[in-house]
Amino acid sequence: MEDFKRLEEIAKTIRRNILTMLNKAGSGHSGGSLSITDILVALYFGGIMKYDAKRPNWEDRDRLVLSKGHACPALYATLAEVGFFDKELLWTLRQLGSPLQGHPDSKKLPGIEASTGSLGNGISQAVGMALAARVLKKKYNVFCIVGDGEMQEGLVYEALMAAGHYKLSNLIVIVDNNGLQIDGQCKDVMNIYPLKEKFEAFNFRTYEMSGHIYKNIMDTLTTAKRNVVSPTAVIARTVKGMGVSFMENRVEYHGVAPSDEELEKALKELE
Amino acid sequence: MEKKATREAYGKALIEIGKDEKVVVLDADLSGSTKSSEFKKVYPDRFFNMGIAESNMVDVAAGMALSGLKPYASSFAVFISGRAFEPVRQSICYQNLNVVLCGSHSGISVGEDGGSHQAIADISLMRSLPNMKVFVPADYNEAYNIVLATVKMEGPVYIRTSRAKSPIITEDKNFESGKAAVLKSGNDVSLIACGMMSYIALEAALLLKQDGIDVEVINSPSIKPLDEETVYKSAKKTKRVFTIEEHSVIGGLGSAVSEFLSENLPVYVHKIGIEDTFGESGTKDDLFCKFGFTKEAVAKRIKDRLNG
Ligand SMILES: Cc1ncc(C[n+]2csc(CCOP(=O)(O)OP(=O)(O)O)c2C)c(N)n1
Ligand SMILES: [Mg+2]
Numbered sequence: 001m002e003d004f005k006r007l008e009e010i011a012k013t014i015r016r017n018i019l020t021m022l023n024k025a026g027s028g029h030s031g032g033s034l035s036i037t038d039i040l041v042a043l044y045f046g047g048i049m050k051y052d053a054k055r056p057n058w059e060d061r062d063r064l065v066l067s068k069g070h071a072c073p074a075l076y077a078t079l080a081e082v083g084f085f086d087k088e089l090l091w092t093l094r095q096l097g098s099p100l101q102g103h104p105d106s107k108k109l110p111g112i113e114a115s116t117g118s119l120g121n122g123i124s125q126a127v128g129m130a131l132a133a134r135v136l137k138k139k140y141n142v143f144c145i146v147g148d149g150e151m152q153e154g155l156v157y158e159a160l161m162a163a164g165h166y167k168l169s170n171l172i173v174i175v176d177n178n179g180l181q182i183d184g185q186c187k188d189v190m191n192i193y194p195l196k197e198k199f200e201a202f203n204f205r206t207y208e209m210s211g212h213i214y215k216n217i218m219d220t221l222t223t224a225k226r227n228v229v230s231p232t233a234v235i236a237r238t239v240k241g242m243g244v245s246f247m248e249n250r251v252e253y254h255g256v257a258p259s260d261e262e263l264e265k266a267l268k269e270l271e
Numbered sequence: 272m273e274k275k276a277t278r279e280a281y282g283k284a285l286i287e288i289g290k291d292e293k294v295v296v297l298d299a300d301l302s303g304s305t306k307s308s309e310f311k312k313v314y315p316d317r318f319f320n321m322g323i324a325e326s327n328m329v330d331v332a333a334g335m336a337l338s339g340l341k342p343y344a345s346s347f348a349v350f351i352s353g354r355a356f357e358p359v360r361q362s363i364c365y366q367n368l369n370v371v372l373c374g375s376h377s378g379i380s381v382g383e384d385g386g387s388h389q390a391i392a393d394i395s396l397m398r399s400l401p402n403m404k405v406f407v408p409a410d411y412n413e414a415y416n417i418v419l420a421t422v423k424m425e426g427p428v429y430i431r432t433s434r435a436k437s438p439i440i441t442e443d444k445n446f447e448s449g450k451a452a453v454l455k456s457g458n459d460v461s462l463i464a465c466g467m468m469s470y471i472a473l474e475a476a477l478l479l480k481q482d483g484i485d486v487e488v489i490n491s492p493s494i495k496p497l498d499e500e501t502v503y504k505s506a507k508k509t510k511r512v513f514t515i516e517e518h519s520v521i522g523g524l525g526s527a528v529s530e531f532l533s534e535n536l537p538v539y540v541h542k543i544g545i546e547d548t549f550g551e552s553g554t555k556d557d558l559f560c561k562f563g564f565t566k567e568a569v570a571k572r573i574k575d576r577l578n579g
Contacts, residue, residue: 059339106337106366114337118361124327125362128334128342135295135317135340155358158327165322 003046004214010081011041012270015243017077017090019266022257025094028102031240031253033074035178035211036145039236040064040078042217043143048225050140053083056110062140063113063129067122068147068176069103070255075112076100084111120153122146123173127159130171130231141170141225149181151192157202163231164203171231172224173204176211178240180251199233211236244269273439277414277432277466278375282306284418285343289314291422297332297344299325304434305345305375325355332370333362341369341422347381348374348390348431352397363427364400371421371428372397377407378517379550379558380435380467389550390431395522397429398495404448405494407431407516407524409469410439413492416446424448433517435555437467441490451498453505457487460573461505461512465491465524467564468515468543474566479573486573497527499535506532512540513573517564520544541576543569 015037022028043049049062066075073093080087085099092098099108103117113129116122126144133140150156163171175195183189199206205227209220217236224232240254241247244266247258258266286309288294295317302308302320311318321328325346332342345351351374352359363370374393381389398405406428408414414432421428440454454469455476464472469490476486487505491498506512512532514525525542532540545562559565563572 065334114334115362115366118357120326121330121333121358121361124330124358125334125337127327128331128336129338130334131319131331132295132335132338132340135335136338155326155330158322158324159330161324162321162327162331166319 007041007045007214010045011037014041014074014077014081016267016270018073019244019258019263021073021077021090021093023260023263024091026257028073028094028257029070029255030247030257031180031250032068032071032147032176032178034242034244034247035238035240036071036176037074037242038212038214039145039174039217040074042214042221044078044082046214046218048221049143056084060138060140063142065114065116065122065126065129065142065144066104067116067126067144068119068150069116069122072104075104079111085109119147119150120155123156124159126171127163127168130163130168131166133170141172143172143174145174145176148175148177148179148186148192149189151175151195152190160199160202160204167229168231169228172234173231174234174236176238177235178238180240180254182254184251195235204231204233206233206235208235208237211238212242274436275411275439276434276436277408277411278306278434280408280411280414281345281373281375281418281430281432282309284415285310286313288419288422289317291341293339293341294422295319295335295340295342297321297328297342299323299328299346299350301346305373307345325350326358329355329358329372330362333358333366333368336368336370343371343373345373345375347388348377348393349388352390352393356396360400364402367402367426369425371430373430373432375432376434377431378433378466379545379562380433380517380555382435382555382558383552385552386549391519391545391550392522393431394494394518394524395526398522398527402426404428404496406492407465407494408492409466409490410437410441412439412443413441413446416444417492420446420448431466433467435467438470440470440473449493449496449498451489451491451493451501453487453501454490455486455488457485459485459509459511460577461487461489461509462515463489463491463502463512463524463528464515465494466517468517471564471566471569472515475569475573478566478570482574484574484577491524494524494527497531499531502528502531503536506536506538510538511577512538513543514540515543515569518544519547521547543572
């Protein structure tokens with residue numbers, strides 16, 4: 001119980017940093033960053049992922065691939081919080097010369113495992129990493145966060161097919177099922193449901209969880225890591241814009257940064 | 272003259288470089304055609320068939336490279352440069368990864384399968400991407416040595432191989448990126464070629480010799496980086512440059528040579544290739560006749576241009 005409280009407090013800090021960096025940048029993706037914050041906090045602060053911020057290239061580390069790369073502010077804020085790089089860098093987001101590019105760049109920032117941004121490519125690269133562990137005789141896990149709108153990309157299903165075929169039990173795909181994309185609700189733009197059955201059809205063991213209740217996230221991801229026979233999918237029920245009342249479930253906040261006024265209001269809510 | 276296909280060299284060379292345990296090979300249900308199946312026979316644990324899913328294959332190769340492996344991924348040139356272009360751009364080139372892509376069945380020499388399967392723009396597509404190197408071997412020996420050389424090379428590489436057998440015209444020697452070779456020196460005209468066209472260029476040069484035209488034939492397997500020094504020297508001497516390739520005249524070797532010369536030594540350049548059109552079904556030889564890839568047609572074209 002204590003520990004979940006700790007994670008919630010960390011998530012508040014990270015949400016504040018996300019909104020502040022987006023505000024300073026003047027552009028970027030608010031909604032989808034806030035919807036994955038709790039999942040990232042569980043992965044990096046809850047003991048789910050094995051990593052060493054001082055050795056970003058440690059061969060045995062678990063990997064996280066943010067396939068929905070546009071939500072990188074959440075990843076940047078998390079990586080900074082665990083010490084992959086100086087927190088001051090957060091305020092350079094999207095500026096010329098900053099390693100914090102508009103979408104994650106593995107060549108520029110420690111802790112970024114794969115360059116993503118073009119939806120669909122991240123999950124396939126994650127499959128490659130999981131398969132590489134087999135050749136290298138390593139035990140690491142690969143976590144991959146995909147958007148629910150991203151599930152419309154055909155490439156995703158090529159990746160799932162390969163993961164199922166090669167029985168990549170070290171691969172854990174987490175779907176940020178916030179129900180929204182850019183042009184509206186996923187079910188209206190291009191229906192992606194049912195999701196669970198899709199994953200199961202590709203021979204994934206599939207779980208559903210809340211993406212914001214720490215006990216639920218921790219229990220599910222801990223169970224997911226134990227799977228040794230097949231890849232695992234975790235469909236996380238999330239709220240786009242989570243934590244900021246006026247952004248929650250609002251498609252308008254997909255790709256806009258908070259104004260000064262909005263930032264002030266949001267930071268108050270996250271005190 | 273001994274004839275062998277460059278794709279056969281790809282398979283044979285993979286076995287050789289497979290001694291390095293970091294080498295993994297991927298294919299998309301065409302391993303028998305690209306010859307990556309040769310590797311599978313010797314190193315089944317490091318061969319991965321990714322099914323008919325070229326985009327995913329390229330991204331998986333990227334993920335493997337990010338994990339410290341040295342992936343070689345192959346399919347038909349038309350698919351690996353076309354269907355998988357986006358992952359090649361976003362994952363392989365953008366991250367400057369150590370991945371070698373091989374497109375077999377390039378150009379119209381594919382033959383009977385027809386235009387849907389004949390890559391005519393793959394050099395152009397691959398060449399336009401930052402970090403990508405593009406190699407087009409003239410024959411079996413060159414293809415073999417290119418593959419060996421790529422093991423130690425940093426960054427992405429595209430190797431273009433062919434289905435058809437062709438004469439062996441180069442020596443079995445180490446390949447160097449960015450190096451072209453003068454196959455026959457001459458003073459009147461430079462003829463820069465790659466792939467199977469290098470042999471045809473040599474043959475055409477012999478015909479032109481009879482007409483008193485002294486052609487310098489250059490084999491340029493490294494389209495990117497281009498051997499600018501060799502091109503410059505030859506162009507400076509002859510002041511008339513022809514290029515020939517089994518590829519569209521838009522964006523391939525001819526374009527690379529033109530881009531370089533127009534900025535550094537503006538001379539007459541004429542590109543011989545596929546004239547902004549698709550291929551079609553037929554035997555390789557019939558297609559080569561139709562598209563002007565015979566020694567007679569090439570010699571005539573050069574003569575006409577020199578006279579006109
Ligand atoms: C291949 C590709 N097409 C289009 C886009 C533009 N784009 C960026 S985010 C987005 C919507 C993503 O929706 P979803 O996956 O549900 O993400 P989230 O709701 O978590 O923000 C789109 C279409 C892109 N980045 N990549
Ligand atoms: Mg969404």
